[in-house]
Structure formats: C-alpha cells, structure tokens
Amino acid sequence: MKKFVLSKIEAEIPATLSYHGVHHTIDVLNACNAHIRRLKIPSKDAYLLRTAALMHDIGVMWDYFNHEELAMKFVKDTLPGWGYSKDDIDKVCGMIRATRLPQSPTNLLEEIICDSDVDYLGTHLFYQIGATLFEEFLVYKVVKDEESWDRVQIKFLNNHKYFTSYGQRFREPVKRKYLLEIIRKWGWEKEYQHILAAN
Template identity: 40%
Template sequence: MDCHRAETYVLRELRAHLSPTLYYHGLHHTLDVVQQAQALAEGEGITDSELLALLRTAAYYHDSGFMTTYQGHEAAGCDLARRVLPDLEYTPAQIELICDLIMATRLPQSPGDSLLAKILCDADLDYLGRPDDFWPISQTLRKELEVHGSAVDDHTWNLGQEKFLSTHHYWTTTATARREAAKQARLAEVRALLA
C-alpha cells in the first residue's frame, strides 16, 4: 500500500474542495486527528507497521466526505476510500478496515471491540479534554453548525454542550488518562455558565 500517495491525494483534494464554512471540520481538524491518533496508538502500544499505516490512512480520510455532503459524510468518505485506495495498492480487506474505522466515528460513536476504532474515535474528539483549546474549538463548531442550519442561543448551546460532555466517554486507557480530568473541568465550566 502506498500510504504516502494516499495521504498526498486526500490532502490535495481537501485543500481544493472543502467548504470554507467548515470552521470545525476543516483541514486543520483532519491534521489534528492524524496527530492525536498517532500519539494514542503509541500510548496503547501499537507497533505493527501495517496497523499504524491503516489507522493513519483512516484518520486522513475520516472526514473527507465533507467534500461532497454534510450529512452522512462518513459514508461519503468510505466511498472515496473505496474509489481511490485500490489504485494505491490497498487490498480490499485493508480498505474495509479503513471504512470500519471511519464509520465508527459517526455520532454516537460505536467502535465496538476494535482498538484501532477506539483510537480513531478518541482522536476525533480529543479536544473535549484539552484545557487550552476546548473553548475556541467548540466555538468553531458552533459557528459551523449555525452556517449549516443549526443556529441556537447561548443557553441552548450550553445545554447541548453539557449533554454532550456528560454522556461522552473516551474509549482507550491512554485517552482517559490524558484527557478525562480536563474534560470534567470543562463540563464543570459549562454547568457554571448554565447555573
């Protein structure tokens, strides 16, 4: 499998075709997920080079479906992977694993027993437990949702944040250790705003 060409291709396509109104789901988010997935894989002790490469490819492609649709973007990302990756020497089994990882990130997340899927899910929502950029990133999501038809007042937004943070959980031991305490602090801040 030619991971370098797969990554180069999707990065070029994302730069050319992602809407500038994807304030949260822009290229910066994809690059962050790639970085977090690698860090989590290391923390979880994954050393198999093929598994690491498949996880990395899935991270690069996980939101590529936003180039064509807002709703159902995970399935659209899988369509892109199935169309592009065979020509880059990925086997059908590797492509289906990549698609399984992408589909696991659909909300509500459902990674099942797959450690790779758990890692990708945790990488995708890593910001929830980051002390420095949770608030600015959450505002980019709010701005993006407003553009795509989900404008809400401050109170309603904070209620949604409270519900999401209180029901979310990290799937891997590494993400839980790295992010859960800070996520609980953000939850307390949101509850203070609602009080």
C-alpha cells in the same frame, strides 16, 4: 496519498466549514500518531489507522450530515488505486464508521480514531476549537445561539466517553471539568443537578 488527500480537503471543503477543515484532519492524524507511538501499534495497522484519520471526514465536502457514508464510498473508490487490499479497505471503513455519532468502536484501532476525533475535548484547546464548531453549527442550523450550543455541549460531553486507557486517564477528567464550567456559566446547577451529583 497523504499529500493528495490533504490537498483535496484544502481545495474542496467549503469555507463555511470552520471546524471540519484540513486543520481538523491534521489534528486527528497527530492524535492517532501519538497513540501509535504510545501503544507501539504494528506498522501495518498504523498505516491503516493513519489512512482512516486522513479520510474520516472527507465526505463533508459533499454532504454535511451524512459524511461518514460518503467518506467510506470515497475510500472504496480510491484506495484500490493506491494498492490497498479489500481487507485493508474494510478495516479503514470500519474505523470511519466507528466515528459516526454516537461513536461505536469494536476494536482498538477504532477506539483510537474515535478518541483522536474528539481529542480536543480533554485539552486546553477545548474552548478555542469548540468555538469553530459552534460557528459551523450556526451556519448549518444545528444550533441557533450560544445557549442552545451550550445545551448541545452539555448533552454531548455528559454522554461521551473516551475508549482508550490514555483518553480515560488524561482526557476524561479535563473534559468533565469543562462540562461543569458550562453548567455553572449559565447558573444551570439545579437543572443539571444529576450531572453535578455524578461528578
């Protein structure tokens, strides 16, 4: 199933998706695997979490702005053929649904996939991976230039929170550092003084 999904993503996701490509799916899967090892997640739950990680963004090949709904439809149509029960499929769909912004996890597995989906925000890859999302946002007219991109980033980084204890301890402080860097880069300290005061 993993090979099938990754091959489908690689073959069918539009080239304009510089962020939501197969590399992002693999990054999310790897981050989930790290949480699975760290938290000793039981094998059945781990299998469902990995499935959700593989499937969570597959819907972007059909609709960029509604991809979670389409990913869940794909899961419901596809996973019975791989032997998944209705309960399994409901859990996988719950994890995918939780990643829709603003993230809304209701259990540990959903918290893990939410943190894994944006793991890079609290790592040394923040600017490198962020540049691919900026490029994608330009194509889909989410932002028009670097300034509007950084304003979107400031709002997102300030409102976002990590849910797992690992994310809160190790990713959150790094993410906050990048948030402050972006504000200072533009000399926006006065405009965003409420954010600076909270950090």
